[in-house]
Amino acid sequence: MKVYLDDERATPPGWTRVYWPDEAIALLESGEVTEISLDHDLGDDERGTGYDVVLWIEEAVVTRGFRPPIMRVHSANSSAREKMERGIAAIERLAREG
Numbered sequence: 001m002k003v004y005l006d007d008e009r010a011t012p013p014g015w016t017r018v019y020w021p022d023e024a025i026a027l028l029e030s031g032e033v034t035e036i037s038l039d040h041d042l043g044d045d046e047r048g049t050g051y052d053v054v055l056w057i058e059e060a061v062v063t064r065g066f067r068p069p070i071m072r073v074h075s076a077n078s079s080a081r082e083k084m085e086r087g088i089a090a091i092e093r094l095a096r097e098g
Helices: 021-029 050-064 078-097
Strands: 002-005 015-018 035-038 070-073
Touching: 002 021, 015 021, 021 035, 021 050, 035 050, 050 070, 050 078, 070 078
Parallel strands: 002 015, 002 035, 035 070
Antiparallel strands: none
């Protein structure tokens, strides 16, 4: 399954749309996600951002050997995109070392 986390953009064909980090995490926990594309700003920072999903994946890789899917960032927020991409690079390193 390919998961697309976004509050506004159109969902690409073949992707499952979610609007909030907890929805993305629930699908990741199913073990069925092969790829995930993340937006950062989802309209309500109290409910979370795409970076929260990156942090969850990182913790899951470190604490329980979670195998991360292919991860992409499609956020227009350039500073948040950079932060998320650095997190993804760290996850990829951890997963290779694990």
